[in-house]
Amino acid sequence: MIEAQGLVKVYGGKPAVQDISFTVQPGKVTGFLGPNGAGKSTTMRMIMGLDAPTAGRVTVNGLPYARHKAPLRQVGALLDAKAVHTSRSAYHHLRAMAATHGIGRKRVHDVIELTGLGAVANKRVGGFSLGMGQRLGIAAALLGDPQTVILDEPVNGLDPEGVLWVRTLARSLAAEGRTVFLSSHLMSEMSQTADHLIVIGRGRIIADASVQEILDGRGRARTRVRTDSAEGANLLTGALAGPGVTIEAREAGLLEVSGIEPRAIAQAALEHRVLVCELTPLQASLEEAYLDLTRDEVEYHSGDLSGIHDDIAAGTAAAGK
Numbered sequence: 001m002i003e004a005q006g007l008v009k010v011y012g013g014k015p016a017v018q019d020i021s022f023t024v025q026p027g028k029v030t031g032f033l034g035p036n037g038a039g040k041s042t043t044m045r046m047i048m049g050l051d052a053p054t055a056g057r058v059t060v061n062g063l064p065y066a067r068h069k070a071p072l073r074q075v076g077a078l079l080d081a082k083a084v085h086t087s088r089s090a091y092h093h094l095r096a097m098a099a100t101h102g103i104g105r106k107r108v109h110d111v112i113e114l115t116g117l118g119a120v121a122n123k124r125v126g127g128f129s130l131g132m133g134q135r136l137g138i139a140a141a142l143l144g145d146p147q148t149v150i151l152d153e154p155v156n157g158l159d160p161e162g163v164l165w166v167r168t169l170a171r172s173l174a175a176e177g178r179t180v181f182l183s184s185h186l187m188s189e190m191s192q193t194a195d196h197l198i199v200i201g202r203g204r205i206i207a208d209a210s211v212q213e214i215l216d217g218r219g220r221a222r223t224r225v226r227t228d229s230a231e232g233a234n235l236l237t238g239a240l241a242g243p244g245v246t247i248e249a250r251e252a253g254l255l256e257v258s259g260i261e262p263r264a265i266a267q268a269a270l271e272h273r274v275l276v277c278e279l280t281p282l283q284a285s286l287e288e289a290y291l292d293l294t295r296d297e298v299e300y301h302s303g304d305l306s307g308i309h310d311d312i313a314a315g316t317a318a319a320g321k
């Protein structure tokens with residue numbers, strides 16, 4: 001379990017993390033989600049004792065990281081996949097880490113197999129692709145068989161097979177009862193992996209809830225309304241128009257309506273004698289919920305904010321890391 005209380009980090013007078021408190025529970029995958037510069041990496045570094053908080057405290061399995069006698073056995077982290085000796089082989093890199101904790105050769109072989117690095121274990125890390133580097137970082141994080149696993153942008157640079165592998169691994173670690181904390185700026189990725197989401201924007205927590213709660217609470221609920229004619233749709237549009245109601249015409253006779261309940265739409269259709277052939281509540285996508293949550297929280301935007309949000313939603317912002 002990870003517990004943060006009143007965590008603050010200020011760099012050169014500029015707050016990166018502003019008084020955040022949260023708990024990451026065991027047995028679940030918790031996604032740590034936010035736009036670029038939101039404070040995710042800073043928070044993860046504070047959890048791992050790599051950055052001292054300006055204020056507040058954070059514990060892993062009950063103690064600050066530095067107070068654990070064998071920290072690798074408590075918490076494993078992938079924070080910066082490039083932070084390895086490039087002249088060493090993957091095997092020797094892992095052996096060197098294992099030696100600091102009295103971890104035997106067998107476990108090193110096990111994590112090499114688990115992360116699919118068997119064929120390249122004796123190759124120099126300097127020649128590794130981004131994906132292989134990520135796998136090595138994850139192998140290092142798992143070396144001590146830790147109860148808590150923290151992965152900062154673990155799918156960054158991975159091909160679809162690698163993304164699926166990380167997702168499956170995260171889910172199986174959580175199923176074993178471990179605490180799994182993954183950061184990403186891609187809601188599309190998190191929505192398929194996480195049970196719970198902590199959303200951060202400009203150093204503050206915007207949401208801390210299950211994926212379902214975020215969907216229910218934030219996304220715009222819409223209703224698809226199909227009438228038997230364009231005329232009917234026009235009539236209904238006039239009848240429904242009002243403050244807070246948005247109506248989009250999708251095609252002849254087909255509307256998407258938000259800001260009004262399906263029952264009220266049916267009532268209006270009845271009163272105006274419009275034949276409705278379909279009335280379907282549409283759940284907002286997690287992307288929409290996320291964009292809604294973070295709309296005012298992106299650190300950098302260049303004129304058209306919606307463009308950035310579209311990038312984040314589509315995953316094309318991944319290269320910005």
Ligand SMILES: Nc1ncnc2c1ncn2[C@@H]1O[C@H](COP(=O)(O)OP(=O)(O)OP(=O)(O)O)[C@@H](O)[C@H]1O
Pocket residue numbers: 011012015016034035036037038039040041042043185299320321
């Ligand atoms: N060592 C540092 N010195 C000064 N400022 C820093 C440092 N590390 C981070 N920052 C600043 O703190 C803020 C939060 O950065 P952080 O890297 O934690 O965000 P992030 O959510 O991980 O973003 P990304 O998704 O881009 O990695 C940013 O404004 C960043 O520029």
